[in-house]
Amino acid sequence: MAAAPVFMFIVFTVGVLLGSGHESQVILLPDPDGSVGVVEVSTDAGRAVLSEAGQMTKVGGLAAAPSAPVKVSEAQIEQEFSSLFTAEPPQPDKFLLYFEQNSTQLTAESKQLLPQILDSITARQAYAIGIYGHSDRTGSDEYNLKLSLQRAEAVRDLLSERNVSLQAMDVDSHGEGNPFIPTADGVAEPRNRRVEVIVR
């Protein structure tokens, strides 16, 4: 009979020692295109998987498993987190530029995109843009990296000529590591031989 108070005492102490006093909440939201990803929340004691829009799990300390997912209404999310949605940066604008074969000369079509890039920089009051050269998976890596970097530099020069001055112009080559259309090695894919201009 005397065991009960002792047991309760132990539970209480363990609770104080292990309970960090933190409580975290994770809520899965739909992507802007409507698709929904997957999130896995883990502690030492277990995990919860969120796979539907609006699902939420709560975590109260490392020693406790995350709660089973429950659905939170859109209205409730909007109300509680409205300041976050207001402050969220707009998704970066992305432009794909293509070149004449084995050359740093833009195609006529891509040349026409340059004014749109300038407009986007102005409209977004962009401080930073990224100019990244990409290649497909044919030819030698060395050649691909060199050509795609030269193409990125050519785009940077074209923008500089038009008096674009930004705090950060990041010019780099991603080689074949960030394809627009994923392919097997050795496959020619003209859509991957591009320069991406990302206006942030």
Added chain:
Amino acid sequence: MRMLFCLVFFLCCAGPVLASDSVGTVKTMTGTTMVERQGELLGLTVGMSVYADDRLITKANSSLGLILKDDTTLTLGPESEMQVREFIFEPKENRFSMVLKMLKGSFLYMSGVIGKLAPESIKLETPDSTIAVRGTRLLIKVDI
């Protein structure tokens, strides 16, 4: 022995230099926000760069919106703190890593290119849990 000291000294100096690449930019800001960088507290303004190891802080009625180099967007609500523990985005070397620690407050996370190319290299941490993300958008709230 002296050689060893020289080597240790050199490695200590090289560390911060190698880690000095910007990992993103401040895109939106309201109220009072700051960054703790190498032991110093600096006020943040729109357009400023963010670096690995930065601890970002927002005060009451404040917010901060970042765009990282891989196009991930991150928003901090009021009274929030987040540390950029690691950020590697090198597609040409196939090297990716993003480890963010949400210490307190509220956060809106939207995946970028790392989420598309190497989602397994993304880790979002709260004081008591780890969050694995497969290409998506989510809210995180940490009460202390």
